Amino acid sequence: MTDEPLLKVENLQTQFFTEEGTVRAVDGISFEVNEGEIVGLVGESGAGKSVATSSIMRLVETPGQIVGGTVTYKGTKIVDIEEGPDGQPRPSEEMLTDEEMREQIRGNEIAIIFQDPMEALNPVFKVGAQLREFIELNRDVGSAEAREIAVDMLREVGIPEPVKRYDSYPHQFSGGMRQRVLIAMALACEPSLIIADEPTTALDVTVEGQIIDLVHDLEAKYDTSFVWVTHDLGVVAEICDRVNVMYLGEIIESADVDDLFHDTKHPYTEALLQSIPRPDQTVEELEPIVGVMPEAINPPSGCRFHTRCPDARTVCREFHPTEQDVSEAVTATHRVACVKYESIGYEDARPLETEATDDFGSGLIDASGEDA
Amino acid sequence: MSNATYETDTDPDTDGPAAVESRVGWRYTISQVKRDPTAVAGLVIVAFMTTVANIAFVDDVLFGFLGQYAFFANRGIEQFVLAETFWVNPEVDPGTNQILRPPVFMTNELYPEQPGTMAHPLGTDHRGRDVLVRLFYGTRIAITVGIVSTGIALVVGTVVGAVAGYYGGWVDDALMRASETLYAIPFLVLVIAFMTAFGRDLTFAMVGVGIATIPSFARLIRSRVLSVREEDYVEAARSAGVRDRNVIFRHVVPNSFAPVLVQATLQVGVNILIIAGLSFLGYGAQPPTASWGQMLNNSKEYMLPNPWFSIWPGIAILVTVVGFNLIGDGLRDALDPRINN
């Protein structure tokens, strides 16, 4: 294997041009996926995770537009936006055309599993026919062979009586079963990378467990890489090798899964971890994250998390942190974007009065706490 | 109707979330509609037509009524005084040599050498009356019939639909079967039979069309009620001992108001078309009252000598109905976020 990662996302930017203004849904994210790896993309709703995945597949719909960055897949530039002579972003010459993207990448190289299995299957076609169509389209096989592959795949993902179920309609399947069908669909096209966009969010907890076990087994068997999008750190702990935490369109911490859980650097990741029950730690009480995520249309100045950060200081309001390498081991990379890890005077700055610092911090701030 | 439902907002004790929501939604809707250029165009058309209709009403009906009394007649107030002052009297026959004249600058088969004049910019009809003036007075009829017939259908349909949806069971079955039955007879035929039985004039056209279109409102309200009925606040109001009638009209109906408003606006346009069709067949405004459908009915005998006579009333109907449809579409887009741009 070469050192070149399977998927390399660099400074990807996607914006939505709405009547209210420009929404910077994905604002310069970079991450990599190596072969055989499951990479998590974690964040609250609205963090831009789904936009990031549809940007990779070039499936962003108007008024959304990819305005910058590069996505390299197996050495091919599937997204490569450069600035044109008029200052407007435009695709570079190396970037695949829509036609090439559709024929060479979607389905056969990168497949996707959507969040809501109830909506993702076409209600008027038989499940088997939908599977067969995508297999025929993405693998060089005939109709009969595609059917065989489909039935095998249904069996593989644990659908009982696959021959019979091949001729069923989606409404005759439960949510968990439909998600299995969608997983079968993704695997049957034999892609090297599967993007799973919150594939278990819409499912019951018990079914979620089954699906995760299934993916674990199949990932090992087919050696497929995954980008696993979720808001659930519990799922991340179970399944991912590496994790990228997103907040308001940016990746604020990325690390190996163990590092992220045991050597947490970013206060947001910390807050996320404290809001979920963990088998490895006993806590008196779970602490929900204070406040709601601001809207991406008008993000806070400086560090975007400062409005909700328990550790926020005045400098956080002015300075926008960039990703710093904080890894201790040579083999692993641990990057974090937080003012704390940049030498620009965090220690000397006064704590900031925010929703999150209110409870215990208010006494420390002097009454005249004005802006510096 | 709208006042009745929104008055509930002022009483905090009976103020359901339904009322609050629809009120907030209402303001939002207006702001959305204002930003939609096509809806604004619709509003302009309808406002213009309504103004024309009001002037026509004053000149024809109000002055006609007042002119019967010497006190007003002596002061120059009589029927069509406005029309006579600014243009020509719509009912006066200015002489047979003036019949079926083409519009200004145009000629027709009757007057191949002699184009129309500014005296009759749209030409004259088969009795020599000015087409523009008759179109002007026809506006009153069109706007009135459209709104009144829709109002009848709206009020009765809301009650029928709300009762059917709220009580369910055999009440629902019976009312829905009845509305299906009304649906199974073509509107036009139903209304013609109704008018033949009770009277051929405009009043019965409005009532007939109103009755025939009850089902469209009843069905809409019923489906809304069926979904709203299960909401928590309705459940809460019922368990708090609020009487059924109050639950329906203070909580359930206001919540269904938005789609009904859209339907009503569109229905005004449809009803104007239906009643024009009735007048075209000779059921509706009786001569000498001018209505667009009746003008078209008169014109169809003279399409060869003066085709213009057939063109104008149709355009008037078209523009008016387009106005209502634009408003209705604008409202629907504003109310249904899925279709929003």
Added chain:
Amino acid sequence: MGRLRYTTVRLLQAIPVLLGVVTITFFLTDAIPGDPVQIMLGPSPSAQQADAIRAKFGLDQPLYVRYVNYLADVVRLDLGESIYYGVPVTQKIMERLPVTLFLLLSSFTFALCTAVPLGILSAKRRNEPTDHVSRIVALFGVSTPSFWIGLMLIIVFSFKLGWLPATNIVLPWADPASLDAVDPDASWLVARWQVVATSAKHLVLPMITLGTLQMAAFTRIERSSMLEVLGEEYVKLARAYGVSEFTIVRKHAFRNAQLPLLTLVGLQLTSALGGAVLTETVFSINGMGRLIITAINNQDFPLVMGTTLVFGLVFVIGVIITDLSYALVDPRVSFEGSE
């Protein structure tokens, strides 16, 4: 289980509707003032003649007896005898119904064949010039009185250009001997061709007149349902698996997008039947629409009842066909369920 039983159940459900149609029409017609006997026999018939006629048509009996008798007759498929025409109502209807059905089906075909592509194009090119044009056409279509469109078409295509006839409809299976346009010496095949050609010429203007409103209504719903379906997750999934936009529209979105249209087609039957009355009047077509107006104007009680019942029947059958095709398109609608 199965289609047959579903159809039977739906037909049985239609009975109360038809009963309602008969009841409404019966009492409405009875309320029409005036004496049909006078219309038949002139202003001053002799008392004997009048009584004879009254007895013949059962007009001497009380209302409820006549109602029950009429229902019994309808069940026996006996619609009585037309007072005005003096022939059995069924005979008159059989004479006129094919013309109206021919017109109706042609206009719906015309409407669907134009509306579906137009609506899809509009949805695919949303907010582009194509979409604006198609939306304006549809808006004007639903806002224009159909009979006026008829008058305009006659002025332009019959009077000014002289291309198409302005009156009547000829059925394509009509007897060649009955038409002037057919050369009497022509061979069977040529004669047949001439009949069909004449029929087509006569059909164009009334078809457009009656079909425009449906076309516009269908275009609007096709556009909005296509837009909605194109935003569905399964369309996004197909796109994510490399399916081309053309195939997505043709296959993945098409069937789903037709569901609201199907419902509307059934419902539009009522307005189309009403529109047929106007269209037949404009083009002087001897169809059901003008028949019912003649019947009402002449207080031809049995004929009014018969024609309305047939209109109701056409509507009910239309709705059942719609429901059946709905169930064929959407597997979620089972034939066993009541709704």
